[in-house]
Amino acid sequence: MRISAEPIELHLRTPFRIAHGASTIRNNVLVHVDDGVGVAAVVPYYPAQVPDVVAYIDSPAVRAAFEEDLDYLEEALDRMPEGPAPARAALDMALHDLWAQRLGYPLYRLWGVNPVRAPLSTYTLGMADPNEFQQNLAEVSHYPILKIKLGTGSLAQDEALVRMAAESSPAKLCADANAAWSVEEALQIIPRLAQYNLLLIEQPLAQHNIDGWHELAKKLPDGMPPLIADESIHHSGDILRLAGAADGINIKLAKCGGLREARRMIALARSLGMTVMLGCMIESSVGITAAAHLAPLVDFADLDGNLTVMNDPYEGARWENGRVHLPDRPGLGVRRRV
Numbered sequence: 001m002r003i004s005a006e007p008i009e010l011h012l013r014t015p016f017r018i019a020h021g022a023s024t025i026r027n028n029v030l031v032h033v034d035d036g037v038g039v040a041a042v043v044p045y046y047p048a049q050v051p052d053v054v055a056y057i058d059s060p061a062v063r064a065a066f067e068e069d070l071d072y073l074e075e076a077l078d079r080m081p082e083g084p085a086p087a088r089a090a091l092d093m094a095l096h097d098l099w100a101q102r103l104g105y106p107l108y109r110l111w112g113v114n115p116v117r118a119p120l121s122t123y124t125l126g127m128a129d130p131n132e133f134q135q136n137l138a139e140v141s142h143y144p145i146l147k148i149k150l151g152t153g154s155l156a157q158d159e160a161l162v163r164m165a166a167e168s169s170p171a172k173l174c175a176d177a178n179a180a181w182s183v184e185e186a187l188q189i190i191p192r193l194a195q196y197n198l199l200l201i202e203q204p205l206a207q208h209n210i211d212g213w214h215e216l217a218k219k220l221p222d223g224m225p226p227l228i229a230d231e232s233i234h235h236s237g238d239i240l241r242l243a244g245a246a247d248g249i250n251i252k253l254a255k256c257g258g259l260r261e262a263r264r265m266i267a268l269a270r271s272l273g274m275t276v277m278l279g280c281m282i283e284s285s286v287g288i289t290a291a292a293h294l295a296p297l298v299d300f301a302d303l304d305g306n307l308t309v310m311n312d313p314y315e316g317a318r319w320e321n322g323r324v325h326l327p328d329r330p331g332l333g334v335r336r337r338v
Contacts, residue, residue: 001066005057006030007050010282010309014136017126018149018178021045026282029053030313031090033066035101037314037334038093038290040086041254041281041305048084056087073099077260085234085257092258093290093332101331108293108326118295120322122147122174122302125165133161137168144322145199146171147302151180155189166196174300176202179231183212183219190224198225200277200300202250207231213245228277228300236265239272248275248299253291254283266297280305289316289334292324313337 010026027050029040040053056062065079076095080088100107108115123143125136127150140146148165150158158177165173175198181189186204193201204227205212213232226247233239233249235256242249249269251262262278269276277300278291288306295301306312307319316334318325327333 001070002032002034003057003062003066004032005054006032007054008284008313009311010284011311012282013308013310015126016282016308017128018151018176022126023282028284028287029057029087029090030284030286031057031087031094033070033091033094033098036094036096036098036331037286038090038095038097038258039284039286040084040090041283041287042086043254043281046086048086052084053087053090056083057091059083062091070095070098071102077258086254088257089253089287092260093253093286096259096290097331097334099331104330106293106326106328106330106333107290108296111293113293113296115292115296115324115326118292118324119299119301120144121295121304121319121324122300123304123307123322124149124176124302127152127161130160130164133164134168137165141169141171142321144171145174147174147176147202150175150177153180155181155185155192158189159192162193162196162198172199173197174199174202174302175225176230177204179203179206181205183209183215186216187219190220190227194224200226200228200248200275202228202277203230203232205232210241210245213242217245226275228275230279233265235261236268239265239268239274243272243274246274248277250277250279250302251294251298252279252281253287254281259290259294262291262294263297266294275299277302279303282306282309284309285312285314285316286332286334289314289326289332292317292326293332295324
């Protein structure tokens, strides 16, 4: 069994600015298990970084876990040792890819899901000054759903970005505060943003402010946009804490540890009557395509993390006006660019 880690730098066409900071380069680690491939999306503001991912993949525990036959996917996934979530996600993707390739079918067919059922994906606009933001809006006018990154440090500026998008674009709008507001600020700004008919507002509060989520749910007036937990939800064990407070969850493979855990999260959230969103980091098409196999199972998709990458080493799922087209090749269906 050949297992390897391949760090890569992804270069972005334009700086990506969110409440956590700005970047023009993001790091990924491609993980190969024989002919299967996955990717660890490394995020600057999360604990696990490239050396942690590489150390996990190269560890004796991982090597020992996969000395046995990989024909039975669930058994192989059960043997995966604990470790950083992005590293586990990459290994999980590679194992799913290899398993489906050996069976000769695209992963979504083995799961029995129909790609036509996938929701339209959002396209994310990072924070920018008014002139740059207006220019960015013009360049993505063909996308049916736009997600506006907020958390500028000024509630007036946050509202101004949403207002500018609503006045300049025919697209439906979502907003993402990236954990930037206090409860008091959220109580002020959310009713003001509601007038722009937002589809949803993502992560208004700090990651660990679970009590704040419940306080916000009690104090907000009726008729507000759905509130979706992102940074506050990493895996299925986090969901119950926010049941009755958050309207939904945003699942990202790099956060939760892979496709199997993502499917568990979807099932649990559905059982609690919660909306499900499928998100991503800035990552190679390997990760975006892996997540897209799950898209028919969710309500909202935000799978645009490869679209501003200039040097993506893989190709896979294609997006046309927000609509996903999954490759019909076995496994994840991704292939290395020549």
